[in-house]
Amino acid sequence: MGDWKTITVPVLSSDSKNIFQYTSEKKISPPSMNSQVLRLPLPSSKSMHSFFSAFCTEENIEQSISYLNRELTTLGFPSIYAESKGKELNLISIINCMNELLVLQHKNLRAQEEVEMQHLKLGSDMDHLQNCYAKLKEQLELSKREIVGLQERDRQLQSKNRNLHQLLKNEKDEVQKLQNIISSRATQYNHDMKRKEREYNKLKERLHQLVMNKKDKKIAMEVLNYVGRADGKRGAWRTDKTEARNEEEMYKVLLSDYEQRQKQLLVENAELKKVLQQMKKEIISLLPPQKQKPKERSEDGPVLSDLEEDIGELNKENMWELSCETVREQLTNSIRKQWRMLKNHVEKLDNQVSRVHSGALNEKDVISREDHELETEKLELEIQQCKEMIKTQQQLLQQQLMSPCDDDTTLLLQDCYLLEERERLQEEWRLFREQKKNFEKERRSFTEAAIRLGLERKAFEEDRGAWLKQQFLSMSTDYKHSENVTTPSAFLGSSDQDNRLAKSTSQQRKPHCMLSGPVSAEPCQTSQYITHNSSSAASKKPTGDSKSNQWVESDKEETE
Amino acid sequence: ASCVQYRLVVRDVNTLQILQLYTCLDQIQYIEWSSDSLFILCAMYKRGIVQVWSLEQPDWHCKIDEGSAGLVASCWSPDGRHILNTTEFHLRITVWSLCTKSVSYIKYPKACQQGIAFTKDGRYMAVAERRDCKDFISIFVCSDWQLLRHFDSETQDLFGIEWAPNGCVLAVWDTCLEYKILLYSLDGRLLSTYRAYEWSLGIKSIAWSPSSQFLAIGSYDEKVRILNHVTWKKITEFEHPATITNTKTIVYKEVEKSPSVETERLSFPPTRALASSLFSTQSKYDISQVPVSLQCIKPVADRANPKMGIGMLAFSSDNCFLATKNDNIPNAVWIWDIQKLKLFVVLEQLCAIQSFQWDPRQPRLAVCTGNSKVFLWSPAGCVSVQVPMEGDFQIVSLSWHSSGDSMVLLSKDNFCVCYLEREEV
Numbered sequence: 001m002g003d004w005k006t007i008t009v010p011v012l013s014s015d016s017k018n019i020f021q022y023t024s025e026k027k028i029s030p031p032s033m034n035s036q037v038l039r040l041p042l043p044s045s046k047s048m049h050s051f052f053s054a055f056c057t058e059e060n061i062e063q064s065i066s067y068l069n070r071e072l073t074t075l076g077f078p079s080i081y082a083e084s085k086g087k088e089l090n091l092i093s094i095i096n097c098m099n100e101l102l103v104l105q106h107k108n109l110r111a112q113e114e115v116e117m118q119h120l121k122l123g124s125d126m127d128h129l130q131n132c133y134a135k136l137k138e139q140l141e142l143s144k145r146e147i148v149g150l151q152e153r154d155r156q157l158q159s160k161n162r163n164l165h166q167l168l169k170n171e172k173d174e175v176q177k178l179q180n181i182i183s184s185r186a187t188q189y190n191h192d193m194k195r196k197e198r199e200y201n202k203l204k205e206r207l208h209q210l211v212m213n214k215k216d217k218k219i220a221m222e223v224l225n226y227v228g229r230a231d232g233k234r235g236a237w238r239t240d241k242t243e244a245r246n247e248e249e250m251y252k253v254l255l256s257d258y259e260q261r262q263k264q265l266l267v268e269n270a271e272l273k274k275v276l277q278q279m280k281k282e283i284i285s286l287l288p289p290q291k292q293k294p295k296e297r298s299e300d301g302p303v304l305s306d307l308e309e310d311i312g313e314l315n316k317e318n319m320w321e322l323s324c325e326t327v328r329e330q331l332t333n334s335i336r337k338q339w340r341m342l343k344n345h346v347e348k349l350d351n352q353v354s355r356v357h358s359g360a361l362n363e364k365d366v367i368s369r370e371d372h373e374l375e376t377e378k379l380e381l382e383i384q385q386c387k388e389m390i391k392t393q394q395q396l397l398q399q400q401l402m403s404p405c406d407d408d409t410t411l412l413l414q415d416c417y418l419l420e421e422r423e424r425l426q427e428e429w430r431l432f433r434e435q436k437k438n439f440e441k442e443r444r445s446f447t448e449a450a451i452r453l454g455l456e457r458k459a460f461e462e463d464r465g466a467w468l469k470q471q472f473l474s475m476s477t478d479y480k481h482s483e484n485v486t487t488p489s490a491f492l493g494s495s496d497q498d499n500r501l502a503k504s505t506s507q508q509r510k511p512h513c514m515l516s517g518p519v520s521a522e523p524c525q526t527s528q529y530i531t532h533n534s535s536s537a538a539s540k541k542p543t544g545d546s547k548s549n550q551w552v553e554s555d556k557e558e559t560e
Numbered sequence: 561a562s563c564v565q566y567r568l569v570v571r572d573v574n575t576l577q578i579l580q581l582y583t584c585l586d587q588i589q590y591i592e593w594s595s596d597s598l599f600i601l602c603a604m605y606k607r608g609i610v611q612v613w614s615l616e617q618p619d620w621h622c623k624i625d626e627g628s629a630g631l632v633a634s635c636w637s638p639d640g641r642h643i644l645n646t647t648e649f650h651l652r653i654t655v656w657s658l659c660t661k662s663v664s665y666i667k668y669p670k671a672c673q674q675g676i677a678f679t680k681d682g683r684y685m686a687v688a689e690r691r692d693c694k695d696f697i698s699i700f701v702c703s704d705w706q707l708l709r710h711f712d713s714e715t716q717d718l719f720g721i722e723w724a725p726n727g728c729v730l731a732v733w734d735t736c737l738e739y740k741i742l743l744y745s746l747d748g749r750l751l752s753t754y755r756a757y758e759w760s761l762g763i764k765s766i767a768w769s770p771s772s773q774f775l776a777i778g779s780y781d782e783k784v785r786i787l788n789h790v791t792w793k794k795i796t797e798f799e800h801p802a803t804i805t806n807t808k809t810i811v812y813k814e815v816e817k818s819p820s821v822e823t824e825r826l827s828f829p830p831t832r833a834l835a836s837s838l839f840s841t842q843s844k845y846d847i848s849q850v851p852v853s854l855q856c857i858k859p860v861a862d863r864a865n866p867k868m869g870i871g872m873l874a875f876s877s878d879n880c881f882l883a884t885k886n887d888n889i890p891n892a893v894w895i896w897d898i899q900k901l902k903l904f905v906v907l908e909q910l911c912a913i914q915s916f917q918w919d920p921r922q923p924r925l926a927v928c929t930g931n932s933k934v935f936l937w938s939p940a941g942c943v944s945v946q947v948p949m950e951g952d953f954q955i956v957s958l959s960w961h962s963s964g965d966s967m968v969l970l971s972k973d974n975f976c977v978c979y980l981e982r983e984e985v
Contacts, residue, residue: 182759186737190716194693201692208651211629246701246708253683254746257728261790 283338582613594640603634610634638682664705674720679727688718709748726772733763752792767873778870796901800886803853811848813908854889876923915957921964928955
């Protein structure tokens with residue numbers, strides 16, 4: 001029933017195509033789905049109507065119903081007829097069937113969509129894979145070509161290499177040949193030379209014989225007198241003894257030379273050994289810092305102890321005096337060992353430094369280096385700051401120095417200063433003059449006061465004298481005999497008192513005058529003087545003259 | 561002492577006053593003082609006569625006549641009382657004694673440049689001999705001329721022999737066709753041989769250091785090889801390239817500066833002083849900046865004894881410096897520091913170097929180049945000194961006084977003595 005190609009359909013009107021399509025549509029049952037894409041035009045509502053009208057007309061209702069029933073039952077749906085065999089239709093079952101068919105249709109549509117989706121995906125995958133395949137093929141081609149090219153180059157280079165080798169061989173062969181030629185020629189020349197030399201020797205011999213045979217009288221030596229030997233010895237005969245002595249001397253010379261050389265070598269050797277010992281000590285002194293590191297303690301512990309033992313042994317033996325092989329070997333071996341340890345030590349330090357840069361370790365040396373770096377940075381900062389300060393100060397200094405150099409400003413400044421000073425001086429002068437005037441006034445007033453005082457004193461004294469006379473006269477009438485002595489003393493005493501008072505006042509005045517020395521005199525002081533003087537003048541008239549004199553003196557002192 | 565034609569003139573060194581004047585029979589070819597400076601021998605090779613004069617007794621005379629044997633070379637023995645004459649064709653060496661009037665003969669001497677060598681202390685004499693196409697060396701005791709040792713040397717064709725200053729080692733080197741140097745001990749044992757390379761031209765010159773520590777060998781390949789006395793192996797090689805690139809070497813270049821002559825002062829005929837100053841050019845030393853390329857000459861390839869290689873070698877007396885001259889670069893003197901085994905200074909002159917000699921007391925080198933200037937170098941610096949002579953004075957060779965205070969400058973016809981002031985300390 002799934003075969004949609006061959007269908008026997010009852011002969012219908014010209015709408016057979018539509019029916020054809022419709023039936024074909026129906027025949028596609030869900031279980032049997034083809035892989036081929038079916039693009040069937042979904043019948044529109046209009047066509048549906050036409051389908052309906054095409055399939056079931058008024059004439060063949062029963063036929064079509066029975067046909068539908070048959071189809072539905074074959075599909076598994078319940079019959080649309082009622083239970084009885086009559087032609088009554090079961091509406092519920094029809095509706096159910098319809099619903100089922102619709103559901104089926106939906107399902108089929110969804111399935112179709114899914115299939116189409118998958119189809120599209122597969123198509124795109126296929127495209128992608130084909131593209132990849134094409135690209136890979138291209139790459140393969142390219143690499144194959146490259147390989148071929150490289151192989152070609154390799155072959156060329158190899159052939160060049162071979163050529164060069166060949167050339168080299170040729171050259172070497174040539175050189176060898178030339179050397180052989182040279183050597184053969186040299187031997188030939190030597191042979192010839194020897195032959196010629198022999199001839200020459202023969203000639204010489206001949207000549208010698210002739211010369212000796214001739215016994216020329218000319219071959220002689222004329223000396224005026226014998227010359228003494230340089231060292232004063234006489235000529236000696238040549239004997240075996242002398243020969244032996246000569247040999248001895250020769251050997252002595254040789255031996256002395258060898259001894260000297262040996263001494264020099266020994267000295268050198270001793271020095272070198274000393275240097276090696278020093279080096280060893282220094283290396284050992286460098287190695288102990290390793291003990292501080294906990295990691296390497298285990299490694300160095302036993303080795304160092306060995307070393308110390310060695311050192312002890314070697315030092316005890318006084319190595320540099322011995323020179324036997326074993327001792328020498330020991331020394332060199334020990335130095336080599338220590339040198340290697342030092343090298344390892346240095347390498348470890350280097351590793352640690354590199355590790356520190358990545359920030360892994362945190363050991364003493366590393367920290368100290370960090371601190372050191374920090375300190376250096378701080379110091380550098382300080383240095384920079386100081387430098388900046390110095391620069392600013394220099395600039396300021398320069399400004400200060402430079403600004404007065406400006407002509408106008410300097411003149412102005414100078415003028416300002418001068419003006420200031422001038423004003424000050426002028427003020428001072430004014431003050432001074434004022435004070436001078438004041439002092440003049442005071443002086444005049446004082447002199448006037450003094451004159452008044454003098455006058456008053458005179459009057460007073462006259463009065464006093466008159467009063468005393470009266471008293472005296474009165475008293476002398478009363479006490480003629482008893483008080484003659486006391487009055488002159490009282491008079492004297494009063495004059496003494498006056499003198500004393502005058503002195504004291506003068507003394508009092510003098511300090512006042514001293515106080516008035518400074519320039520800034522105050523007028524109140526002068527008034528004080530006046531009041532003081534007037535009071536003193538009122539009390540002490542008789543001393544007015546002396547006072548005035550003293551005042552004049554004090555005035556003089558003032559002016560001085 | 562100097563000889564002029566057939567006259568011998570003896571002068572005092574400090575004052576150049578003529579002390580003695582002797583007349584010889586023929587033109588003098590060679591003069592030599594005896595070691596105690598009491599006698600002078602004058603050799604006249606053409607006549608085969610040697611005449612000896614005494615300084616103390618001007619009346620004393622001595623004449624040695626070789627007669628038909630002829631005379632090729634003559635020299636004193638170290639004790640100053642024997643004269644060794646080499647006869648013509650190197651037939652024999654006759655030893656004439658001035659004390660005993662006796663004669664000894666040494667047969668078959670070798671006809672080479674340095675066939676006779678005396679030790680420094682004068683005790684032994686080595687003579688190179690050749691018999692039956694083989695080289696031998698005989699060592700004689702100078703006091704009684706007794707043969708001490710006679711041994712054969714492994715050289716093909718001995719070129720020269722030289723004693724070490726300590727008198728214990730004899731260096732024997734082969735002809736320039738073969739680079740081979742043999743070291744024999746005083747008693748004839750072969751201590752070591754040294755061969756730098758084969759086939760190329762070999763040793764040109766050698767020099768012992770004054771302490772006998774080093775033996776410098778200059779060869780035709782422009783290199784100096786230094787052997788040490790302990791192992792007799794090469795310790796270093798000094799190269800003499802034409803360009804100097806090491807910044808640590810100082811290169812002094814002689815530079816001419818023409819004197820400025822004011823044209824108004826020229827008078828006719830020109831005075832002598834003026835003429836000499838016009839024609840003589842002043843020269844001074846300039847320090848050239850490294851790299852410096854020196855003037856190099858290419859020797860003629862097909863001639864014998866080509867002008868290449870290290871032709872002159874000399875150690876300074878304090879053993880610190882070695883002066884060399886590379887014949888390929890004839891205008892330069894190379895001074896090497898032996899303590900550091902490095903090139904120290906190069907003196908570049910305007911003309912080819914004729915000769916140089918170290919001061920016997922100080923590390924001071926005097927160089928002459930054939931013009932009228934003598935050049936002095938010391939580690940403090942170098943100076944060029946003009947010989948104040950009218951006319952030309954081409955210095956050909958020079959020789960220091962043993963005290964190092966003066967030196968003799970020789971030209972073809974004249975000689976002058978140069979006195980060096982000692983610094984007041």
